[in-house]
Amino acid sequence: MSEKRIVVIPGDGIGEEITAAAVCILKKAAGKSGIQLQVERHLAGGAAIDAYGLPLPDSTIQAAKKADAILLGAVGGPKWDGVAPEIRAEKAILGLRKELGLYANLRPIRVAEALIEFSPLKAEAISGVDILLVRELNGGIYYGAKNEAAVVNGVEQASDLEIYSTPEVQRIVNLACKAAQLRRKQVVSVDKANVLASSRLWRKAAQETASQYSDVNLSHLYVDNCAMQLILAPKQFDVIVTNNLFGDILSDEAAVLTGSIGMLPSASLGDGTGLYEPIHGSAPDIAGKGLANPVGTILSAAMLLRYSLGAEAAAEAIEKAVDQVLVQGYRTADLYKPGSTKVSTEEITSLIEKQL
C-alpha cells in the first residue's frame, strides 16, 4: 500500500456534503488500487472568513502545498457578499491557483446519454459531445497590472492589463496537445488575434508549439466565433485551449450545453499539487438537505486519481460506476423527472459505492 495525502476543502453551502460523498468514493476506489489516503480537512472561503477573518488562511495554503492533491467543494455565498473586497471568497480560489501555480484548468464536457433530455439543445445536436476545454489559469488579465478607479487628467478611469508571454502559452498548449494525443488529436486554439496583440503572440506561440506534435492537428478560432460554434455544432470540438478570460466564459457556456452542471468535474494542474472541484457553486439554499448532486465532485475525485495519483484504473472505475447508476435511473433532485427514481445525496453515493 502506498500512502497519499489529500487535503479536503469543503468550503461553504453544499460543499460539506458533496466532499463527504466524494471522499467516501475516493477512498474506496484508491484502496482497491492499493493506495491508502490520509485525508486532512482545511478551511477556505466563507467558512474561513467566519473562523479567521480571511478567506485563505496560511495554514490551508501550507497544507495544500504539502499534499499530493486537493479536493474542493465550493466557496462563497450571499452571506459573505458584503465583506470587504480584499477578503472576498473569490480570493480563496484565485489565491490557491496562484500559490500552487495551477496554470491549467481542465474541464471535460461530456453528456451522459441518460441525461440528454436535460440539455437546452435538441438531442441530436448534443448527443455524443465530448470536449476537453483547457483554460490557462495563472496569467492574462486575471493577474496583469490593475489600476482601480482613479482620476487621470480630470477623468475617472480604471484598467486591467491582458498580458501573455511566449513560455506561458507554450506551457498550456503543450499540455493541450498531450491531452489531445490521448483523445481525437484535434486542438482548437481560441483567441482574438484580429484585435489583440496578446492574442497574436498567443496564436504564433500556439502554432509553433503544436507543430512539434506531428500527430496533432491545430486550428484557430476567434473567441466570438467559438462562442457561436459551441452552440451550433459542439460535436466538432475535441480539445479547446484558450486564455484565462476566454476560458472562464467559454467553459461555462460549454458546460450548460449539457444541461446538468451538477455533473461536471474540473481539475486545476500545475507543477505541484493539483486541485479538483466540481464546476457548480455552493448552492446555500439547498445546503444540508440531502438534495445536492455529489456527482460533479465524485467525478472530480476520479480526475484526482487520474492526474495526481496516477491511478487510471481507479478513475475509470468511478466513471463507470457513475454511468451505471444513471443508466439505472437514479437521480438527485436537480435531475429528477417522473419515470426516474429520486434519491438523496447519500443514497446516490452509496449506489455508486456499491457499483465500484
Place this chain on the structure above:
Amino acid sequence: MSEKRIVVIPGDGIGEEITAAAVCILKKAAGKSGIQLQVERHLAGGAAIDAYGLPLPDSTIQAAKKADAILLGAVGGPKWDGVAPEIRAEKAILGLRKELGLYANLRPIRVAEALIEFSPLKAEAISGVDILLVRELNGGIYYGAKNEAAVVNGVEQASDLEIYSTPEVQRIVNLACKAAQLRRKQVVSVDKANVLASSRLWRKAAQETASQYSDVNLSHLYVDNCAMQLILAPKQFDVIVTNNLFGDILSDEAAVLTGSIGMLPSASLGDGTGLYEPIHGSAPDIAGKGLANPVGTILSAAMLLRYSLGAEAAAEAIEKAVDQVLVQGYRTADLYKPGSTKVSTEEITSLIEKQL
C-alpha cells in the same frame, strides 16, 4: 419631401447583392414616409484593398461623415487573409467605428415564430425571446494601449490594456436605459467585477447612471454567468449592456440561439452618422448566386429608418412586411426546409417590397 444622404458600402462577397436588396426596400419605405434618399456607393474592406491598397480609403471616411446614415453589407474574405496586418479588412470596421465615434452597437435578438425550428435550442426555450444587446463599441481593450510581441527581461511578451472611464460607461448605460424605457424596462449590466478593476468601475458607474431612471430596473451579472444564462433561460433578458469585448462574445452567442443569423440586423450609433449592417459575414462561397439571405440587411435598413431618419412608421412597415413573407412560407436557401417555398435573394426582396 425631405432629402437624406445615405452612404452604401457593399463591401465584399454577398455584400453587393444584399445591400442592393436592402436599398430597394429602404427607398420604397422612406418614400412612403415622405423621405427621398440620395444614395452614394463607397468602397471598404477587400474591395477597397483591391482598388486602393487599403481597406478604408479617406474618401469613404469623408463621405460617411457627411451622410445621414450608412448601410454596410459585409467586409473581408479569404482572398485578403494574407494581406499585411495594417491593411486587413477588419481595419475598415474598427476604423469606421472610431472615425464616426460609433460608441453603441445595438443588436436586437428576436426569433421569428415561423423560424423557430431552426434554433439549436428546444422550441419552448427560445420561443418569445426578445433581447436588445447593447455593446460599448469605442473603448475597452479594442482601443487600449497595445504592446506587440517584444522581449522584456529575456522573455517575449505582448499585452493589451482594458480601460474604461466613467463617462464612457455613463454614455452607454444611459443609452441602454433609454432603450429599456421603450421596452420591458429591465437592464442587465454584464461585467467581471469579481476580478477586473475596469469592471468594478463599470459596475459603479452603471449603478449610478441607472439610478436616475426610476422606471428602469438594473441588475448585474458576471460575464461567465451571463454566457450560461443566455442558453439556460434567454427569456429572462430584456436589455443587456456590456463592454466591447464581452459584447463581441455575448452578442454572437445570443445571435446563434435564434438559429438564423442571416435574419439579424445591427445598428452602430454615435453622436453623428449611424452605421447599419447585418451581423453575418461576407460568405464569398455563395456570392453572386442569388442564394444570400438579404433579410438581415433589410432589417438593418429598418433600424436605419428608426434611429437615423426618425421614421418609425417606415421601420415598422418593413419589419411587418418581413414577418408576413416568412409566415407565408417563403425562404432563402439558408432557411429552406421541405414544406416551405424556396426563393432567391431577388425574389424574397420583391415579395417584401410588395407587402410594403
